[in-house]
Amino acid sequence: MxxxxxxxxxxxxxxxxxxxxxxxxxxxxxxxxxxxxxxxxxxxxxxxxxxxxxxxxxxxxxxxxxxxxxxxxxxxxxxxxxxxxxxxxxxxxxxxxxxxxxxxxxxxxxxxxxxxxxxxxxHILGMTGLTAYFGLMDIGEPQEGETVVVSGAAGAVGSAVVQIATIAGARVVGIAGTDEKVQFVKQLGADTVINYRTEDVGQTLAKACPNGIDVYFDNVGGPISDEVYPLLNKFARVVQCGAISSYNKKEDTGPRIQQYLIKSSALIKGFTVGDYRERFTEGFRHLSKWLGEGKLTYxxxxxxxxxxxxxxxxxxxxxxxxxxxxxxxxxxxxx
Ligand SMILES: NC(=O)c1ccc[n+]([C@@H]2O[C@H](COP(=O)([O-])OP(=O)(O)OC[C@H]3O[C@@H](n4cnc5c(N)ncnc54)[C@H](OP(=O)(O)O)[C@@H]3O)[C@@H](O)[C@H]2O)c1
Structure with missing residues (x-):
């Protein structure tokens, strides 16, 4: 061998x-x-x-x-x-x-x-699912009827977030990079999905979120996120899960976000799934229950x-x- x-x-x-x-x-x-x-x-x-x-x-x-x-x-x-x-x-x-x-x-x-x-x-019964669950439920705290925007929505974490936000009764707007992914995220329950490569994200997002954005689950950072900050509602929550658009860059600059956080009294919180190690059993219980009930797919x-x-x-x-x-x-x- x-x-x-x-x-x-x-x-x-x-x-x-x-x-x-x-x-x-x-x-x-x-x-x-x-x-x-x-x-x-x-x-x-x-x-x-x-x-x-x-x-x-x-x-x-x-x-x-x-x-x-x-x-x-x-x-x-x-x-x-x-x-x-x-x-x-x-x-x-x-x-x-x-x-x-x-x-x-x-x-x-x-x-x-x-x-x-x-x-x-x-994935869904492992770190990916736990990341989606704790990031969204613990930091995002989506309420029924609120608007949740998810970047990287067709990816492993993003696709779980879209579904968990839907389970929580929120209205979900996804952002993804191909038309095939747009269709996939719609099937997961998102109300509107934006193809950031072919559409003007700022304009489309404003149209898709007429009542503003209550929760932003961010997997990608960069220019996509720059378009989200001006639309944040009062007391919005930004879940800083990932910033894949920056990982291959030595330096990355963009519009300043501080003014938007002040105007909206928004919370932005970064996390790693390991922060929730002591609560993994709780997350796992919810994920496996939803999976078993067919509410969650992958x-x-x-x-x-x-x-x-x-x-x-x-x-x-x-x-x-x-x-x-x-x-x-x-x-x-x-x-
Ligand atoms: N905080 C934590 O504990 C934790 C745990 C797991 C993952 N994460 C983070 O969560 C994010 C998603 O992770 P994942 O495992 O679920 O990966 P994933 O979303 O399944 O795969 C990466 C996706 O990112 C998108 N992407 C790549 N480059 C991009 C760019 N420049 N701008 C916008 N989108 C881009 C691509 O989709 P498109 O075709 O849509 O561009 C790609 O399919 C990553 O940033 C990761 O680092 C954080």
């Missing part, structure tokens, strides 16, 4: 490309006491990984040069030296981009397949093959995914 890994060879200045990542052979690990040997099945590629490719202080350690990239993944236990897990168990955790990995059983969580397809643990864009993990990751910055971008590396054995 051969083993391979994808390492960070160079820190990007702008867009990440193949120049920054390399596939190389790796030793086949042996599980020590308390460890399991796993075979990679699915990898989640996420925008935040771009930040980890940079040096410098952040809420999470930078990736190390000449070491594998890592992140949320699903794997199958192929041999076990730990009581908690056995051969054949399907597990999730933060794993290196490596085909075979040995690691402590305590760092892995066994997936309960009765809750849904195993891949849901990497879309996946699945790229096939370990070699294609980098391209799937790069595609996030080009808008190539609808819903959650995953990479399928292997089927579980026996399938």
């Amino acid at each position: 051969k083993n391979r890994e994808i390492i960070l060879t160079k820190r990007p200045d702008g867009e990440p490309t193949r120049e920054h990542l390399q596939i190389r052979e790796a030793a086949m690990p042996q599980p020590a006491e308390g460890e399991v040997l796993t075979r990679l099945l699915y990898v989640s590629v996420d925008p935040y990984m771009r930040g980890r490719m940079n040096e410098g202080k952040s809420y999470i350690e930078p990736f190390k040069l000449n070491q594998p990239m890592e992140g949320g993944a699903i794997a199958e236990v192929i041999s076990s030296n730990a009581e908690a897990l056995k051969k054949g168990d399907i597990v999730t955790g933060s794993l290196p981009w490596r085909e075979y990995v040995s690691l402590p059983a305590a760092d892995l969580r066994k997936i309960d397949p009765s809750l849904g397809p195993i891949t849901t643990s990497l 879309e996946e864009t699945i790229t096939e093959g370990f070699d294609n993990i980098p391209e799937a990751f790069f595609g996030l910055f080009k808008g190539e995914n609808v819903g959650k971008q995953l990479v399928k590396v292997n089927d579980p054995s026996g399938k």
Whole structure:
């Protein structure tokens, strides 16, 4: 059996490309006491990984040069030296981009397949869903009849936010980058969806929000968000979840927002999902209930093959995914 890994060879200045990542052979690990040997099945590629490719202080350690990239993944236990897990168990955790990995059983969580397809643990029943739930419900606090605007609305987090805001009885306006995505977000329950690449966002947004904006769930930042601030209602809430439009830029300037925050007495709050670690069970309970009741659905864009993990990751910055971008590396054995 051969083993391979994808390492960070160079820190990007702008867009990440193949120049920054390399596939190389790796030793086949042996599980020590308390460890399991796993075979990679699915990898989640996420925008935040771009930040980890940079040096410098952040809420999470930078990736190390000449070491594998890592992140949320699903794997199958192929041999076990730990009581908690056995051969054949399907597990999730933060794993290196490596085909075979040995690691402590305590760092892995066994997936309960009765809750849904195993891949849901990497999105709607995982960090993505929890990000949408806590960002929207805890910071956004949408009330019935209020207008919620969601940028990046067809993405993994955005598509969950659109649906949770709809469940909360809000009127949802989405913003996304293709006509196909506009249709998708409408199907999720949004009242109006704007294609920011083909429409004038300021004008269309003003028309779509005649009563102003009460909650802005921001996944993208940049020029799209600049058009939202002037429309904020008194006591509006801005949920600063992401700013993908800036991740590949060294500097990013835009209109000043302070005057709009003062005029509207609006709250803007950034967060990372980890802030809510102690409440994950609560979030998970709501998400799995809504999923089971058919109130919540999801879309996946699945790229096939370990070699294609980098391209799937790069595609996030080009808008190539609808819903959650995953990479399928292997089927579980026996399938
Ligand atoms: N705070 C947290 O704890 C937390 C947790 C998870 C994710 N996030 C953030 O939430 C955001 C969404 O993450 P996700 O995992 O759900 O990714 P995603 O939305 O599924 O994928 C990224 C999407 O961003 C859009 N995009 C890319 N470049 C853009 C640009 N320059 N301007 C506008 N839109 C652009 C693309 O869609 P279009 O075709 O519509 O452009 C793309 O499909 C990211 O900013 C991420 O960093 C934050």
